[in-house]
Amino acid sequence: MGSSLLKTNLTAIDHGGNLQIQLGTAKLVEKVLERNEGILTSTGAVRAETGLYTGRSPEDKFIVKDALTENEIEWGKVNQPFDSEKFAKLYDKVLQYLKQQNEVFVFKGFAGADPSYRLPIQVINELAWHNLFAQQLFIRPTNEELKNHHAEFTVISAPGFKADPSVDGTRSETFIIISFTEKVVLIGGTEYAGEMKKSIFSVMNYLLPKNDVFSMHCSANIGLEGDVALFFGLSGTGKTTLSADPNRKLIGDDEHGWSANGIFNIEGGCYAKCINLSQEKEPQIFEAIRFGAVLENVMIDPDTREADYDDSSLTENTRAAYPLENMSNIAYPSVAGHPNTIIFLTADAFGVLPPISKLTKEQAMYHFLSGYTSKLAGTERGVTSPQATFSTCFGAPFLPLPAQRYAKMLGEKIDEHEVQVFLVNTGWTGGEFGVGKRMKLQFTRAMVQAALNGELNSTETVRDPIFGLYIPVHVPGVPDHVLQPARTWEHKEAYELKALELAKKFKENFAKFQDIAEEIEKAGGPVRTE
Structure with a gap:
């Protein structure tokens, strides 16, 4: 051939x-x-079904x-x-x-x-x-x-x-x-x-x-001063919500490259999940679904042809595909300089990771390779309590080369461009899922804003005794006690047990990288697992 x-x-x-x-x-x-093959909806978008595979x-x-x-x-x-x-x-x-x-x-x-x-x-x-x-x-x-x-x-x-x-x-x-x-x-x-x-x-x-x-599974945006931010995170961590900022222009929502010139979007459009989509919560995405856009497996009223985004009859994985120019607040062309800030997003249902922590280069490489979030009870048949989920480099299904190659490039870029890296937990506080509560979005937004503004670059931190993460003592707009998970739990012993349980899961997952990444784990991983 x-x-x-x-x-x-x-x-x-x-x-x-x-x-x-x-x-x-x-x-x-x-x-x-x-x-x-499909029908026209009330906004002019095409709606199609994908059949057996959704x-x-x-x-x-x-x-x-x-x-x-x-x-x-x-x-x-x-x-x-x-x-x-x-x-x-x-x-x-x-x-x-x-x-x-x-x-x-x-x-x-x-x-x-x-x-x-x-x-x-x-x-x-x-x-x-x-x-x-x-x-x-x-x-x-x-x-x-x-x-x-x-x-x-x-x-x-x-x-x-x-x-x-x-x-x-x-x-x-x-x-x-x-x-x-x-x-x-x-x-x-x-x-x-x-x-x-x-x-x-x-x-x-x-x-x-x-x-x-360096190819990356992340979203990216740019501030009024030209400062660039990357957001890595698995499904359900808030990547789309937090990267869509009215004060920052969207470069892209899913796939990027980082070259000697800076970053660039790999795509020319967006492929947004639209289950429970509303104009109030995500106006940019809602308004982008117009003529030329494609809706997948979204239920449509047969008479009015209006989309019912809350209906998951066919699948929870309903989708909308549309070109970037359908969004009002985008950077054009989809290229920018080198990132100033990287945000790793995780939704920790164990309720033990800090809501925000500053990462050293080694910690950034460790958490990048780990790609942690939680699978919640009820999301899949048989899942009755939160389960730790690890997706290497926040994109394991799409990486043909060894993971360490991508992590090494991340470390080199952090060093070369003095990038500030933060781990942001959008998950639970005050206890695990079912006991504690989901972190308030207003607090998460305030923490991300402070990170992007550079307010946390030289702020005072305390070190988490189990995960070794550096937690800011103060973040504008967030109560101090919320920043340290142990202080939000009613019983300190219960917190420590749950934190050690998660730290052990990190260690077990990272064992697959031992041959090459021992130094990364030593300098970037949890400091206690028992």
Whole structure:
């Protein structure tokens, strides 16, 4: 198959007039409606259902193992190997399947807002609404850029093609396979559009570090003085809420690169969770869902065509995809200088981590590698009490290279640019989940504001005796006792037991990094576990 693949994939599926290349938003919306793939909502957004799969299928995701990737990829549960010969055969089958379709939709664009590091991509879709999604999520080329556009990576998505595991080597009928040699992402058997977005993110997490660019799963914004902040955090920690600040411009909400020039957004749009979305709580996102936007699995009133964001009948993972320019308070273009402040967000349901703490470089690397938050009771079947959840580098499912490589780049950037790093706990205080209360949003906002303003850079701190974290003694707008978890618990012994329980979980999780990260743990991890 070789490197000629990219030149031939469009030719291989063309049967005279079936290729719909670079359709505008309005034409794509018309195609979605004409083909009965979705409906128009009261705001002009397109609404589609993703069928059986309403989220990613991590167990069906693979990377082709060949001479290029064999010794580079961190193989395991996240990065599962796939045979190159089986990939070639499956690729041909998918192309033959697409060639039989009356219409196939093609989008050409970019990943990466900094021209020095952007990746020209093309997305080939069986479904019109998937092509509309790609148009909204990736960076759209100007007419001039389109003339000289040569895709270096191609996403091929054919949801209607279902694999035969016994023949094709997949785990199920669904597959998401990346070939770095052939520069192709092959997707089939799932209509969940997020697979396209996250596959390209995985590609960028492989390519950017090779160009000395630190790729990051985070949101970013910029202040009036040009000061840049990054927000890392897993689902439910408040990343979207806290990075959407009326006094700061949004650079991007999910994926960024950090080069010698500064930071840049990898995407051209947002993919926002919209369960319980309201105009009052998140006006920017609410108002961005208009003509051209795509709603996934959101329930719609059949008469008024108004969205019911509180209805989770199909899934809790309802989503909205829209271009960045639909937001009123964005930085354009989506590039900025070097970050002044990094915020790691965690929602600790054990109620023992400080609501804010200053991190040394080693602590930052330790907590970055740990990627801790809590899974709450009731979120999944069988979860009856809070469970510690660790996602390496706050983005484990999308990291093809060894985690230490990303952590090392973080440490180097912190040193080079004297970045202030904070761990912010948006979780529980005064006791664990079910006993204590969720940290007040007004307090969290005040702490984040103080960190971004530089008010905590040289403030007095006390060291947490279990986690070793440096806790500010005072933060404007926050009662002093709230800053130290032990002082918010009714019984100090109960607090200590719970804190040691979590510290032990940190240590157990970090054991997988022992070979290379012993020094990081020694200088950055909990100081007591028993």
